[in-house]
Amino acid sequence: MELVRQNNPLIHCMTNDVVMNFTANGLLAIGASPVMAFSAAETEDMASVADALLLNIGTPSNEGVDSMVLAGKAANRAGKPIIFDPVGVGATPFRNEISKRILNEVDVAVVRGNAGEIAALLGQAGTVKGVDGKINADVKELCLQAAKALRTVVVVTGEVDAVSNGEQLVAVANGHEWLTKVVGTGCLLGGVIAAYAAVQPNSLVDAAVEALAFYGVCAEQAYEQTKKEGIGSFQQTFLNELGNMTDEKAAALKRVEQIC
Amino acid sequence: MELVRQNNPLIHCMTNDVVMNFTANGLLAIGASPVMAFSAAETEDMASVADALLLNIGTPSNEGVDSMVLAGKAANRAGKPIIFDPVGVGATPFRNEISKRILNEVDVAVVRGNAGEIAALLGQAGTVKGVDGKINADVKELCLQAAKALRTVVVVTGEVDAVSNGEQLVAVANGHEWLTKVVGTGCLLGGVIAAYAAVQPNSLVDAAVEALAFYGVCAEQAYEQTKKEGIGSFQQTFLNELGNMTDEKAAALKRVEQIC
Amino acid sequence: MELVRQNNPLIHCMTNDVVMNFTANGLLAIGASPVMAFSAAETEDMASVADALLLNIGTPSNEGVDSMVLAGKAANRAGKPIIFDPVGVGATPFRNEISKRILNEVDVAVVRGNAGEIAALLGQAGTVKGVDGKINADVKELCLQAAKALRTVVVVTGEVDAVSNGEQLVAVANGHEWLTKVVGTGCLLGGVIAAYAAVQPNSLVDAAVEALAFYGVCAEQAYEQTKKEGIGSFQQTFLNELGNMTDEKAAALKRVEQIC
Numbered sequence: 027m028e029l030v031r032q033n034n035p036l037i038h039c040m041t042n043d044v045v046m047n048f049t050a051n052g053l054l055a056i057g058a059s060p061v062m063a064f065s066a067a068e069t070e071d072m073a074s075v076a077d078a079l080l081l082n083i084g085t086p087s088n089e090g091v092d093s094m095v096l097a098g099k100a101a102n103r104a105g106k107p108i109i110f111d112p113v114g115v116g117a118t119p120f121r122n123e124i125s126k127r128i129l130n131e132v133d134v135a136v137v138r139g140n141a142g143e144i145a146a147l148l149g150q151a152g153t154v155k156g157v158d159g160k161i162n163a164d165v166k167e168l169c170l171q172a173a174k175a176l177r178t179v180v181v182v183t184g185e186v187d188a189v190s191n192g193e194q195l196v197a198v199a200n201g202h203e204w205l206t207k208v209v210g211t212g213c214l215l216g217g218v219i220a221a222y223a224a225v226q227p228n229s230l231v232d233a234a235v236e237a238l239a240f241y242g243v244c245a246e247q248a249y250e251q252t253k254k255e256g257i258g259s260f261q262q263t264f265l266n267e268l269g270n271m272t273d274e275k276a277a278a279l280k281r282v283e284q285i286c
Numbered sequence: 287m288e289l290v291r292q293n294n295p296l297i298h299c300m301t302n303d304v305v306m307n308f309t310a311n312g313l314l315a316i317g318a319s320p321v322m323a324f325s326a327a328e329t330e331d332m333a334s335v336a337d338a339l340l341l342n343i344g345t346p347s348n349e350g351v352d353s354m355v356l357a358g359k360a361a362n363r364a365g366k367p368i369i370f371d372p373v374g375v376g377a378t379p380f381r382n383e384i385s386k387r388i389l390n391e392v393d394v395a396v397v398r399g400n401a402g403e404i405a406a407l408l409g410q411a412g413t414v415k416g417v418d419g420k421i422n423a424d425v426k427e428l429c430l431q432a433a434k435a436l437r438t439v440v441v442v443t444g445e446v447d448a449v450s451n452g453e454q455l456v457a458v459a460n461g462h463e464w465l466t467k468v469v470g471t472g473c474l475l476g477g478v479i480a481a482y483a484a485v486q487p488n489s490l491v492d493a494a495v496e497a498l499a500f501y502g503v504c505a506e507q508a509y510e511q512t513k514k515e516g517i518g519s520f521q522q523t524f525l526n527e528l529g530n531m532t533d534e535k536a537a538a539l540k541r542v543e544q545i546c
Numbered sequence: 547m548e549l550v551r552q553n554n555p556l557i558h559c560m561t562n563d564v565v566m567n568f569t570a571n572g573l574l575a576i577g578a579s580p581v582m583a584f585s586a587a588e589t590e591d592m593a594s595v596a597d598a599l600l601l602n603i604g605t606p607s608n609e610g611v612d613s614m615v616l617a618g619k620a621a622n623r624a625g626k627p628i629i630f631d632p633v634g635v636g637a638t639p640f641r642n643e644i645s646k647r648i649l650n651e652v653d654v655a656v657v658r659g660n661a662g663e664i665a666a667l668l669g670q671a672g673t674v675k676g677v678d679g680k681i682n683a684d685v686k687e688l689c690l691q692a693a694k695a696l697r698t699v700v701v702v703t704g705e706v707d708a709v710s711n712g713e714q715l716v717a718v719a720n721g722h723e724w725l726t727k728v729v730g731t732g733c734l735l736g737g738v739i740a741a742y743a744a745v746q747p748n749s750l751v752d753a754a755v756e757a758l759a760f761y762g763v764c765a766e767q768a769y770e771q772t773k774k775e776g777i778g779s780f781q782q783t784f785l786n787e788l789g790n791m792t793d794e795k796a797a798a799l800k801r802v803e804q805i806c
Binding site: 042043044045047048084085086087088114117118119120121206207208209210255256257258259261262 | 303306307310311314315320321322323324325327328331332335521522523524525526527528529530
Binding site: 518 | 783
């Protein structure tokens with residue numbers, strides 16, 4: 027976190043229409059600089075100067091994906107980490123196709139999704155409902171398997187989050203259920219992982235684990251302050267926490283388990 | 287409300303760019319699952335699996351309307367209710383054309399608008415200013431007449447809301463003026479009506495009336511808590527109320543009058 | 547401010563995808579009526595009936611700029627003031643091109659940007675990072691020079707804001723650093739200047755100075771109330787202040803210096 031605040035990384039967010047504002051405010055809160063650019067006329071230029079690229083297909087279109095692939099290739103050429111968030115993959119054939127296309131044409135550093143989405147990326151059947159789907163799956167096994175198959179770091183978020191690069195496997199138990207009651211908290215998490223990856227590009231598992239623990243602790247603290255009020259207050263207080271949380275406090279409250 | 291929270295209906299929102307985030311957060315607050323999908327490459331698939339479809343033309347485009355018509359026809363085939371919110375119709379010829387097109391090509395279950403918008407749908411002249419326009423009109427008569435002409439349930443919102451299916455006419459007096467000071471409260475109301483319609487598809491007048499009363503009571507409660515602070519606080523507290531309100535409390539505070 | 551609240555000007559916002567909601571809520575808070583319309587099928591009609599037009603290129607596309615030019619020409623024909631916010635110009639060649647195009651084809655009344663953006667409009671090299679870039683520049687000199695070169699009123703925002711029409715030069719010292727921690731505060735400021743310009747079209751320097759002082763005082767007041775909580779609370783309280791601030795209070799707290 028201190029590294030993010032000191033280095034103020036520029037995160038090029040190609041994210042969905044619903045969560046842009048919340049993502050930008052969350053990234054500003056943690057000390058990163060968000061920039062949004064979507065047109066094929068400039069995404070390569072923007073991806074080249076940014077410190078990391080976030081690709082999120084929450085409201086996908088054909089032109090949007092063309093632009094994402096251009097940006098992704100530019101980020102690859104510039105050696106900048108790419109975080110891919112396959113929102114709602116499994117819900118429609120279109121999202122399956124474009125997810126495959128992005129994974130084929132772009133060298134992704136970290137993939138983040140819920141269990142249903144990660145299973146869908148592997149072609150496994152599951153019941154995905156909208157973008158907050160849950161499937162019955164052994165999340166840890168799924169994470170390890172996906173990381174091997176996709177050859178990236180994989181983050182499976184859920185009640186307990188799992189992170190793997192195909193060899194290591196780490197579980198993060200922080201977080202709160204109310205995160206699922208605010209739209210874009212998963213999408214912003216992708217941005218926060220991008221910010222951590224931008225300042226620690228050579229240890230992506232650590233970057234993802236620290237981002238998850240930090241994020242989860244902020245949610246827990248925000249819930250404690252707003253549980254009597256409701257999720258409108260939670261959303262605002264969560265942004266306060268993202269801005270105020272220190273590495274020391276996050277380290278003291280984190281619940282991280284190295285599994286292998 | 288309890289039905290919504292138990293059934294957690296999936297609402298496919300094809301709404302405008304300004305209010306997507308607020309709409310999604312409001313639907314999550316009441317216990318529904320929002321999903322946004324706009325591309326013609328997937329709107330039919332999404333509309334088929336969702337429990338209701340919201341069409342809102344607040345920031346219209348030709349491609350967007352093509353997509354809406356595809357989604358609407360798919361929802362019709364699947365027997366899912368469609369709520370149409372003709373935002374700003376009357377303000378430009380383009381909005382008049384696309385509103386006609388949607389009403390001609392799609393079988394809409396509920397139309398929601400302010401008096402100016404509903405009058406414009408009927409081809410009646412009025413002074414519509416932006417998207418919060420008001421015209422002089424006998425709202426109840428307008429509502430009944432529009433429901434007959436459009437052969438749908440019509441909701442005319444204003445100081446007192448009116449709901450009609452062309453035979454019944456119900457007035458709902460709940461609500462607060464500060465709702466007009468937060469962008470997207472009308473649009474979110476369309477989403478809330480969609481959620482109620484999804485769980486009560488065979489009694490759409492009741493669904494709309496209950497949604498209006500619930501929504502209005504939440505606004506009244508939020509105003510009481512924030513009137514000394516201002517509309518920024520009102521917006522947040524309104525989301526708290528949407529999440530916390532019970533059927534019992536809403537029933538005790540509702541001001542509903544069956545007119546015919 | 548009282549003029550805005552009395553006249554309730556309709557502001558046609560062609561702004562970026564990230565800040566639409568915040569811009570609309572901020573304009574509602576000050577008593578203006580925002581309307582968003584982007585499609586070439588209706589932007590001319592909307593610009594003709596609105597009282598001012600805001601052009602903001604924060605998330606630009608080729609079609610979007612075509613639409614902006616159409617709207618701009620229609621606003622020019624109707625004699626309505628246009629506020630241009632060249633977000634991120636200097637960051638990519640595309641933003642440089644479209645900024646030139648808008649300034650060439652449309653008669654802009656006020657240009658608002660940070661020092662890096664205004665310098666980029668003049669073709670001066672600078673280090674622009676994302677959309678919150680800072681460059682070393684004598685801001686007042688830059689403002690005067692830009693106003694002469696562009697033949698518009700120019701607003702350069704920063705720690706101290708500068709306003710010039712090429713002859714007069716005014717500095718406004720109000721504001722707070724936390725404004726840079728909430729996305730869209732610069733963009734909303736463009737909308738607020740548009741609202742002031744709509745009700746004072748013949749004294750645009752005064753309109754811009756009053757808008758800046760008002761806006762800055764609201765930020766200072768919001769910071770005082772939320773500095774112990776954080777920037778999530780600041781964002782909400784800033785909206786409260788925009789709604790509650792009076793001309794008298796703003797006049798008492800403004801820090802405005804007429805330089806020439």
